[in-house]
Amino acid sequence: MRPVFFLSDFGLEDPYAGVVEAVLRARAPGVRVVHLAHGLPPGDLRRAAYALFEALPYLPEGAVVLAVVDPGVGTSRRAIAALGRRVYVGPDNGLFTLAWLLDPPRRAYGLEGVRPLRPQGVDPLPGWAPGGHTFHGRDRFAPAAAHLALGLPPEALGPEVAVGALVRLPLVLGPGPKGEVLTFDRFGNAIATLTQAPLGGWVRVGGHRVPIRRTFGDVPVGQAVAYLGSGGLLEIALNRGSAREALGLKEGMEVRLEAPPPGGEPL
Incomplete structure (x- = not known):
């Protein structure tokens, strides 16, 4: 069965x-x-x-x-x-x-x-x-x-x-450089429609420039961070907080990747 x-x-x-x-x-x-x-x-x-x-x-x-x-x-x-x-x-x-x-x-x-x-x-x-x-x-x-x-x-x-x-929502997943905020999880983390999160780069969303790191603990408590989430999509979070509330993020908001500088950025 x-x-x-x-x-x-x-x-x-x-x-x-x-x-x-x-x-x-x-x-x-x-x-x-x-x-x-x-x-x-x-x-x-x-x-x-x-x-x-x-x-x-x-x-x-x-x-x-x-x-x-x-x-x-x-x-x-x-x-x-x-x-x-x-x-x-x-x-x-x-x-x-x-x-x-x-x-x-x-x-x-x-x-x-x-x-x-x-x-x-x-x-x-x-x-x-x-x-x-x-x-x-x-x-x-x-x-x-x-x-x-x-x-x-x-x-x-x-x-x-x-x-x-069959009905499909107007959602596109891809490497970017531009996507949108797809949804939020219960912690207030924003999940984007982007399938890449280049370490050392940045994300621009809602007037904020957020660094891309591996995980929450790579930035101080209270700071925003972006990373590749467990579902394989870029996420924007706040270490020990809600990025949705702190950054004023909304579904459908544009998310844009900025590549890391030559040689990358120290983490």
Whole structure:
């Protein structure tokens, strides 16, 4: 059975993530569910797209990636399953944009044929009809992910969708010299769309000139620093603080590399 790696913005204060796992286990008994993250900012597709990008290289081929960050739930946006070296289940809203740079989908299917799991072992209340149109994580994505975890054919989920028609966010990753602030992590570190961080160079962002070093401890406490982060992208941080707050950084803000001088700069 394929493992399911589950990411959402559901948080842990409500039962939503647990209910999705309950449906997965009801439809695919014995399935292994790994929770990647549930505390993502609500509806933040850029942050969620980066979280998937950062995790993807460590997820086994063949795994089911169930991702639910879905501000358009219940609207006309598509619900999809896309097949690359892994299987992706979630809303067709750009959530998988960065993951698909590493693992492009070869086929995709809508989820029109998916049927929700109905409540079991409970007595009905007068006038009570659980369901609605705002919890596709439970009613469409979890049943589809369970179906695929069992190795059943994706064609049973719904009609094929052209891979080129899948929604992607307008994000480009590259070596620079110019990029933008993609998102922020919970520490206030800014993750940029740049794939290089030349040691001894500088980053210009939001009116600030930030040195590029190996890690936080290479600058004094309270000073800004840029470095190549764990996801392979340039990050801008503050040693023992939040670069987002201290430097006034925002998503989409231009980030520009300045090359180190000839011979480099002592660290």
